[in-house]
Amino acid sequence: MEFLKSPPPPIRRLELEDPAAARRVAPPAHPANGNGSSAPGGFTGARRSIGAPQFSIRRMEIDDVSVSYSNRDAVKDVSLPVRQGEVLSLIGPSGCGKTTLLRSLNRLTELTSTAKLSGRILLDDVDITLIEPTLLRRRVTMVFQQPNPFPMSVFDNIAYVLREQGSRRQRKKTLEPAVHSALDRAGLFEEVKDNLDHPALKLSGGQQQRLCIARALAAEPEVLLLDEPCSALDPQSTQVIEDLIVKLRDDVAVVIVTHNLQQAYRIADHVAFMYLGDLVEYNSATALFGSPREKRTQEYVSGAFG
Amino acid sequence: MDEEYTSEYGPRWSDQRVERMLGVLVCTVVGLLLAMIVVVLIKAWPSFAHNGLAWFGPGGNVDDQLNAIFLSGQAGAEYVYTFHAWPLIWSTLLITGGAVFIALFSALFVAVFIVEFAPEWMSNVLQPVVRFLASVPSVIYGLLGVLVLVPFIGNHLVTEPQKASVAGVISLTGYSLLAATTVLTVMIAPLMVSIFSDGLRAVKPGWLEGSLALGVNRWRTTWKIAVRTARPAIVAGTVLAVARAIGEAVMLAMISGSVGFAPNPADGFIFIYEPSRPLAPTIVKNIDQLSSPPANATLFAIAAVLLVSAAFLSLTGWVARRSMRKYGAA
Amino acid sequence: MDASVATPPAAPPPASAPQRPAKGAVEGSATWRLSDRIGLAICWALGLLFCAIAVAITVYLFIQGIKFLKPSMLVTPAAAGFSQTETGGFSDALVGTLILAVMGISLALPTGVAIAVWLVEYGRPTALARITESTIEAIAGIPSIVLALFGTVIFSSTALGFLSRSNEGVVFGRSFFAAAAMLSLVALPLIVASTREGLNSIPPHVREASYTVGKTKAATTRRILLPASRPQVATGAMLGLGRIIGDTAIIVVLLGATQNFAPVEDVPFPLNFLRGAGTTLTNFVYEASPTGNLNQPQKAYAAAFVLLLMVLALNGAVDVVHRRARKVGTWSS
Numbered sequence: 001m002e003f004l005k006s007p008p009p010p011i012r013r014l015e016l017e018d019p020a021a022a023r024r025v026a027p028p029a030h031p032a033n034g035n036g037s038s039a040p041g042g043f044t045g046a047r048r049s050i051g052a053p054q055f056s057i058r059r060m061e062i063d064d065v066s067v068s069y070s071n072r073d074a075v076k077d078v079s080l081p082v083r084q085g086e087v088l089s090l091i092g093p094s095g096c097g098k099t100t101l102l103r104s105l106n107r108l109t110e111l112t113s114t115a116k117l118s119g120r121i122l123l124d125d126v127d128i129t130l131i132e133p134t135l136l137r138r139r140v141t142m143v144f145q146q147p148n149p150f151p152m153s154v155f156d157n158i159a160y161v162l163r164e165q166g167s168r169r170q171r172k173k174t175l176e177p178a179v180h181s182a183l184d185r186a187g188l189f190e191e192v193k194d195n196l197d198h199p200a201l202k203l204s205g206g207q208q209q210r211l212c213i214a215r216a217l218a219a220e221p222e223v224l225l226l227d228e229p230c231s232a233l234d235p236q237s238t239q240v241i242e243d244l245i246v247k248l249r250d251d252v253a254v255v256i257v258t259h260n261l262q263q264a265y266r267i268a269d270h271v272a273f274m275y276l277g278d279l280v281e282y283n284s285a286t287a288l289f290g291s292p293r294e295k296r297t298q299e300y301v302s303g304a305f306g
Numbered sequence: 307m308d309e310e311y312t313s314e315y316g317p318r319w320s321d322q323r324v325e326r327m328l329g330v331l332v333c334t335v336v337g338l339l340l341a342m343i344v345v346v347l348i349k350a351w352p353s354f355a356h357n358g359l360a361w362f363g364p365g366g367n368v369d370d371q372l373n374a375i376f377l378s379g380q381a382g383a384e385y386v387y388t389f390h391a392w393p394l395i396w397s398t399l400l401i402t403g404g405a406v407f408i409a410l411f412s413a414l415f416v417a418v419f420i421v422e423f424a425p426e427w428m429s430n431v432l433q434p435v436v437r438f439l440a441s442v443p444s445v446i447y448g449l450l451g452v453l454v455l456v457p458f459i460g461n462h463l464v465t466e467p468q469k470a471s472v473a474g475v476i477s478l479t480g481y482s483l484l485a486a487t488t489v490l491t492v493m494i495a496p497l498m499v500s501i502f503s504d505g506l507r508a509v510k511p512g513w514l515e516g517s518l519a520l521g522v523n524r525w526r527t528t529w530k531i532a533v534r535t536a537r538p539a540i541v542a543g544t545v546l547a548v549a550r551a552i553g554e555a556v557m558l559a560m561i562s563g564s565v566g567f568a569p570n571p572a573d574g575f576i577f578i579y580e581p582s583r584p585l586a587p588t589i590v591k592n593i594d595q596l597s598s599p600p601a602n603a604t605l606f607a608i609a610a611v612l613l614v615s616a617a618f619l620s621l622t623g624w625v626a627r628r629s630m631r632k633y634g635a636a
Numbered sequence: 637m638d639a640s641v642a643t644p645p646a647a648p649p650p651a652s653a654p655q656r657p658a659k660g661a662v663e664g665s666a667t668w669r670l671s672d673r674i675g676l677a678i679c680w681a682l683g684l685l686f687c688a689i690a691v692a693i694t695v696y697l698f699i700q701g702i703k704f705l706k707p708s709m710l711v712t713p714a715a716a717g718f719s720q721t722e723t724g725g726f727s728d729a730l731v732g733t734l735i736l737a738v739m740g741i742s743l744a745l746p747t748g749v750a751i752a753v754w755l756v757e758y759g760r761p762t763a764l765a766r767i768t769e770s771t772i773e774a775i776a777g778i779p780s781i782v783l784a785l786f787g788t789v790i791f792s793s794t795a796l797g798f799l800s801r802s803n804e805g806v807v808f809g810r811s812f813f814a815a816a817a818m819l820s821l822v823a824l825p826l827i828v829a830s831t832r833e834g835l836n837s838i839p840p841h842v843r844e845a846s847y848t849v850g851k852t853k854a855a856t857t858r859r860i861l862l863p864a865s866r867p868q869v870a871t872g873a874m875l876g877l878g879r880i881i882g883d884t885a886i887i888v889v890l891l892g893a894t895q896n897f898a899p900v901e902d903v904p905f906p907l908n909f910l911r912g913a914g915t916t917l918t919n920f921v922y923e924a925s926p927t928g929n930l931n932q933p934q935k936a937y938a939a940a941f942v943l944l945l946m947v948l949a950l951n952g953a954v955d956v957v958h959r960r961a962r963k964v965g966t967w968s969s
Binding site for chain 3: 320321324328329331332333335338339342345346412415416418419423424426429431432434435436437438439441442443444445446448449450452453454495496499510512514515518523524525526529546549552553554559560561564586589593594596605606609612613616617620
């Protein structure tokens with residue numbers, strides 16, 4: 001019973017000087033931070049001056065695709081076109097199947113043993129299940145949510161793709177132009193040209209993600225898949241990458257999954273809204289954000305849920 | 307009622323006190339290691355002092371030398387220290403080198419197999435198998451070697467003309483480099499496999515996924531990304547296996563042939579059938595001579611060589627792993 | 637599809653965090669070069685070879701063991717004799733192994749756990765922590781024959797004469813105490829490594845939760861962290877036990893290389909046995925093999941079989957611990 005003799009000291013309570021301050025919510029400092037604004041009116045402002053697409057060619061066709069993980073449906077009967085010259089954005093609350101749909105475009109879902117896919121996905125009118133996965137993944141490359149540069153030098157990260165595609169080990173000199181041009185297309189070359197031999201993991205988060213994009217571009221893909229590429233990045237890096245994505249849309253068909261409605265609004269030409277595995281609405285970005293047809297879309301873009 | 311305030315968990319077990327007690331224990335263990343190094347070196351000194359660098363060189367019959375050293379320790383005689391350990395060192399190098407080389411190669415493939423390619427049922431079988439092979443006592447390996455492998459080599463692999471060709475120098479009975487290397491490989495490879503596969507499992511999945519998403523096939527991804535990233539674990543496993551191989555005494559005493567003979571590659575292919583005796587088994591074989599002071603010093607000198615090689619190995623491994631971490635590998 | 641917008645997803649599909657590619661997910665072999673395919677074939681071949689070796693060792697020792705092991709061997713000590721029927725069994729060796737296992741692990745387990753706790757939970761000053769880590773790593777790399785030789789020096793010192801047979805100031809330095817002390821060093825690195833792994837796998841918020849309610853670090857370690865890492869501690873202890881019962885070099889050097897117990901006179905039980913020389917199964921197998929002094933291969937097989945059964949039992953126990961730990965689950969970090 002010694003604790004009775006020496007009672008524990010009283011707990012000191014922290015007093016808030018202004019109780020209301022705790023409840024006050026700071027306004028988003030930068031539009032990239034906001035996850036949906038208070039009203040659809042938030043999207044009526046001008047889109048970034050990227051201009052309308054110059055052209056658009058249909059490259060991929062998602063036809064009635066369903067994906068399930070051990071009998072749990074993640075994607076249900078989705079049909080969508082993917083066009084070169086445009087940016088297609090998949091939006092929706094987390095767990096709505098948008099990432100799964102993206103992964104099925106280059107057959108990465110096959111790496112999960114429980115995943116089952118039905119329906120057809122066509123790349124240039126060829127069913128992708130008929131294409132060798134490794135060849136398909138060179139034509140349809142992917143950038144992930146978490147920047148995942150390999151634990152090698154910056155140069156080797158890009159050269160890795162080229163070396164593994166060739167049948168013989170190439171010398172560093174012969175790979176240099178290709179590596180430089182990939183870094184250049186990702187807008188990273190100027191920043192890293194003096195330290196190509198530095199470890200890639202020492203780069204900043206935004207640079208790492210652009211390195212991953214450069215790596216994906218080095219494979220000379222036809223379709224580029226981006227899975228929430230900016231969600232781990234600060235606003236500044238986000239803006240750099242968004243500019244880059246828009247710049248790329250003429251060379252490759254771009255599909256981007258994003259959680260960030262402002263981002264979708266800024267860069268996408270077409271937007272697909274998914275909810276619980278269903279494709280709820282597919283429309284041009286201005287139409288979907290400005291005058292959504294479906295009630296669920298309207299609620300989502302106005303920030304009612306998600 | 308809270309036990310912190312009872313007498314048992316009161317001030318008597320305060321954090322400072324516990325930390326101090328644990329600190330003392332840790333210092334004791336560290337001190338013990340330092341004491342061991344010092345004691346072994348001091349005990350070994352007479353042998354090194356008398357022979358100088360010739361200790362490591364060739365010259366004369368090493369078994370005769372050991373015998374003379376032991377006998378000189380009897381009362382009244384003048385101590386003899388002359389000892390040229392080259393045949394023992396050469397045997398250690400050959401057996402350890404051969405076993406580590408084969409084991410490294412096969413352990414790497416088996417670890418890759420377990421972690422990346424084996425079907426679920428196969429890796430469920432292989433993992434316990436590897437753990438079992440790693441836990442079989444070395445004396446059992448030695449027994450099987452001496453009763454199964456050695457007679458097999460002696461009776462079936464070595465031909466009569468081969469025996470005759472070196473008849474004047476050494477007799478080929480099956481106790482051989484081949485037997486020793488084979489059994490040692492089986493002993494250390496599982497050790498490597500378990501450390502390698504831990505390393506491979508720790509590779510970030512994002513890197514593998516990233517490589518696969520670029521259209522690099524599973525095999526190349528494994529070797530270029532996973533194995534490359536797991537190099538520190540591979541070095542660590544190899545260092546531990548080499549240390550085990552160098553220090554293996556009893557099993558090698560049983561099947562190496564226990565002759566202070568340096569197998570001669572100039573004899574051609576049959577040199578792998580020649581007997582020898584590495585350093586560590588020499589201590590075991592002559593352990594009853596510890597009471598003779600010069601023999602005692604000689605055995606401690608051998609132990610010192612083993613100890614220094616082990617320390618040197620850990621150091622090499624440490625340096626190698628450090629340089630590999632430069633690019634952020636696990 | 638009539639799911640209301642407001643209902644949250646029933647079961648969240650797999651998160652988009654990177655997942656380890658499934659093992660079966662190997663693409664068709666069209667882009668596999670010949671060398672890649674040969675490599676995979678080597679993988680299979682070596683994997684099957686490992687299995688074959690394990691099966692061969694087990695089956696062979698079981699056959700020989702069942703053929704030569706007689707129950708009487710387990711209860712009769714070794715004796716001098718001219719034929720294998722007269723030389724008795726190996727009961728002393730069996731008991732010796734058990735004694736050393738108990739003594740060795742009861743020395744190594746508390747020490748190892750304490751060192752691991754210090755390394756993970758305290759670890760100050762940092763320099764000492766690093767030195768300790770290297771020390772443990774170094775001990776793991778030291779050949780046990782070197783440890784044994786070192787043991788002869790310490791335990792022959794007159795100050796430690798009470799741990800072995802001593803006669804007019806001359807200390808024999810070979811006893812169960814001596815062997816157990818050195819064997820515990822062999823087991824130590826395994827226990828430290830395993831316990832550290834267990835402690836490290838406990839996320840920091842668990843410790844913080846305990847400190848928040850006013851527990852000391854010591855109490856947290858004892859009441860929360862160590863119980864939570866019990867599976868790893870047990871695994872380490874069993875790996876250590878395996879090394880202790882499997883070691884031969886230390887036994888040959890530090891247990892006196894006798895074939896029977898050699899208790900010290902005029903000392904109360906059980907100290908008379910523990911201070912005396914003895915033998916273990918590994919030592920018996922070594923001595924009974926054709927290279928040893930006894931040369932009774934049949935009894936060597938029988939003893940090796942008993943030893944193998946012990947090792948298999950330990951392996952099984954590790955398996956059980958693992959499976960149980962997986963069933964209990966753990967914190968998310």
